[in-house]
Amino acid sequence: MPSYYSLGKIPAKRHTQFRKPDGSLYAEELVSTEGFSSLYSLVYHVHPPTLVKELGEPYSVEPKIARGKHLKHTSLIGFNIAPEDDYLQSRKPVLVNNDLHISLAAPRKSMTDYFYKNSQADEVVFVHKGSGTLKTGFGNLKFSYGDYLIIPRGTIYQLEFDGADNRLFIVESFSPIRPPKRYLNTYGQLMEHAPYCDRDIRKPVQLETHDTEGDFKILIKKQGLMYPYIYGTHPFDFIGWDGCHYPWAFSIHDFEPITGRVHQPPPVHQTFEGNNFVICSFVPRKFDYHPLAIPAPYNHSNVDSDEVLYYVDGDFMSRKSVVKGQITLHPGGIPHGPAPGAVEKSIGKEATEELAVMIDPFRPLMLTDYALQIEDPTYYKSWQP
Numbered sequence: 406m407p408s409y410y411s412l413g414k415i416p417a418k419r420h421t422q423f424r425k426p427d428g429s430l431y432a433e434e435l436v437s438t439e440g441f442s443s444l445y446s447l448v449y450h451v452h453p454p455t456l457v458k459e460l461g462e463p464y465s466v467e468p469k470i471a472r473g474k475h476l477k478h479t480s481l482i483g484f485n486i487a488p489e490d491d492y493l494q495s496r497k498p499v500l501v502n503n504d505l506h507i508s509l510a511a512p513r514k515s516m517t518d519y520f521y522k523n524s525q526a527d528e529v530v531f532v533h534k535g536s537g538t539l540k541t542g543f544g545n546l547k548f549s550y551g552d553y554l555i556i557p558r559g560t561i562y563q564l565e566f567d568g569a570d571n572r573l574f575i576v577e578s579f580s581p582i583r584p585p586k587r588y589l590n591t592y593g594q595l596m597e598h599a600p601y602c603d604r605d606i607r608k609p610v611q612l613e614t615h616d617t618e619g620d621f622k623i624l625i626k627k628q629g630l631m632y633p634y635i636y637g638t639h640p641f642d643f644i645g646w647d648g649c650h651y652p653w654a655f656s657i658h659d660f661e662p663i664t665g666r667v668h669q670p671p672p673v674h675q676t677f678e679g680n681n682f683v684i685c686s687f688v689p690r691k692f693d694y695h696p697l698a699i700p701a702p703y704n705h706s707n708v709d710s711d712e713v714l715y716y717v718d719g720d721f722m723s724r725k726s727v728v729k730g731q732i733t734l735h736p737g738g739i740p741h742g743p744a745p746g747a748v749e750k751s752i753g754k755e756a757t758e759e760l761a762v763m764i765d766p767f768r769p770l771m772l773t774d775y776a777l778q779i780e781d782p783t784y785y786k787s788w789q790p
Contacts, residue, residue, distance in 0.1 A: 407444070407653055408593065408603065412544050412612040413645025419447055436559060436650055438581065444557075446648025448542065451616045452638040458620065461633030466626065468498040468506060472772040476738050480784035481776055483509050483715070483730035484572065490514045492564055493521060493624065493631075496575060499776040500713060500734065502768050504580065504681040507713065509730075509775075510573040516563040519622040520640055523558055526577040526626075529677065529684065530554040530564075531657075531762055533717055533730065535571030539564060542643040543651045544609025551657045551717075551760075553676075555582055557650055561623060561640045572730060574715050574762060580680035600661045600676075607654040612646075615639035657717075657760065662690035667698050671763065682710075685763040689719070691756050701751035704742030710765045711736045719759040722751045724787075733784070734770060745790045 416423040423431045432453040437445035448454075481499055488511040489495040500507040506526070515537070536549035539556070540563045548554055556562055588599035595602050617639040625632045655676075663673040674685035692700040701723050712735040721727045723743040735741040743751075772780075 407606070407608075407649050407651060409647070409649055410608050410651060411645070411647035412609060413449075413614070413643060415447070415449060415645040415647050423449060425451075431644055436648070438557075438650060443581075444649045446543075446646055446650040448646040449644050451614060451642040451644055452618070454640075456637040457634060458637045459635035461635075463630040463632045465629060466631050467629030468501045468773045470501070470771045471774040471777045474769075475772065476736055478736070478739070478741060478785045478787075479734040479772065479776075480781040480787075481732040481734070481779045482728065482781060483574070483732050483779065484511075484728070485779040486511055486775070488513050488569075488571075492516050496573075497775040498773050499732065499779070500770040501773060502766060502770050504578070504766060504768055505679065505764075506577040507732075507764065507770075508575040508577070509732075510571075510575060512564070512566065512571050512573070513569040515565040519624055520561050520563055522561045522623060522625045523556070523577065524625055524627045525558060526579050527558050527582045527679070528554075528556040529576040529578065529582055530556065531574040531576075531715075533572040533574055535566055535568060535573075537564060537566040537571075539652060539654070540613075540641065541609065541652055542641040543646060544612040546607060546609050546652060546654050548654060553655045553657065554652065555654065555677075556652045557581070560652055562652070576684065576764065578679040578682075582677050582679055582684075585675050585678050585683070600663055600673075601655065601659055605655060605659040607656075609651060609653075612643060613641060614644050615641045617642070657686045657688060657762070660686045660688050662688050664691050665693060666695040667693050668700065668702060669693075671765070674763065681768055682764060682766040685765070687759055687761040687763060689756065689758045689760065692751075692754055699748060699752060700754050700757075701743045701748045704740050706740040707735060707737040707765075709737060710767045711770050712741075713764040713766070713770070715762040715764075717760040717762065719761075720757070721759050721761070722754060722757060723747050726787075734772075736769065742788075744787060 432450040492512040539546040
């Protein structure tokens with residue numbers, strides 16, 4: 406989806422000589438996806454990106470499945486994940502399958518003494534609390550409450566936080582993250598009927614070229630293992646780059662809701678998609694305007710997918726006693742719907758201020774040991790009158 410973009414200095418033609426002021430060559434690197442058949446960027450380094458000095462012993466970060474096959478409506482109290490200083494250690498996977506991992510994180514400190522690369526998954530980092538800067542070789546991206554940070558696989562990055570109170574909702578996708586195809590024209594431009602447009606996409610700025618040698622720790626994640634690498638040069642030594650593979654940001658507050666005379670189904674809220682799952686944004690919006698409309702969602706059965714809702718802020722008319730950071734999982738196979746009394750209570754309401762992120766995976770999710778530590782064990786009874 407990202408359109409062509411360029412920062413810094415690049416030569417007039419690709420794969421040609423591009424020399425430093427002292428006459429030596431910059432090191433060209435092709436960062437490509439699906440072999441050489443999909444999105445790519447060409448990066449120009451001050452130093453070759455291959456200067457490995459040391460390798461540490463890999464260690465497992467594989468999620469521990471606590472409940473695999475299950476058929477129970479489940480609620481997780483996300484803010485019960487305790488804050489930790491380190492960003493990576495604070496990331497706790499709670500719901501996983503072979504297409505995506507969903508994690509919660511509450512890091513208190515910035516990444517200052519290491520860099521991180523997820524080599525097998527695109528990451529969607531939703532910022533629930535906090536602000537700061539996503540730093541990569543491609544440039545810097547400021548972020549704040551409500552931002553989705555899209556970090557494509559293979560991107561080395563650091564998160565610099567402005568304060569210690571941070572809450573993140575993270576999706577690791579083992580396929581590319583992209584806008585829904587129905588939002589795009591033949592040339593990849595977001596179309597007029599899409600709930601957001603190209604100018605809402607924020608791209609990296611302030612490319613900083615770090616021409617520094619030394620010992621630089623990069624933690625690389627692949628196949629459930631974390632590999633400690635020590636490189637001899639700073640990974641953010643880009644003098645320039647161009648292409649369509651780079652991190653970008655989109656704010657949930659820029660999502661323009663699609664409404665109608667009667668209740669609209671969840672696909673109108675779709676924001677991104679990966680293989681076998683979608684990500685939706687529920688934002689403040691006017692309710693249905695048919696004179697007999699029922700704003701509350703109808704009971705429904707997810708036959709082909711689970712449903713995950715991450716509550717961010719606002720008043721949710723379909724359910725009472727919702728808290729910020731709460732996750733509900735409604736597995737495919739049994740119906741769910743509004744809480745008792747919510748349907749009648751919704752009639753006559755004109756608008757909602759709710760803010761939430763929804764994920765519909767088309768293969769069942771499994772709960773991890775971290776999920777069981779923050780589970781509300783009585784949630785499945787919440788539809789009792």
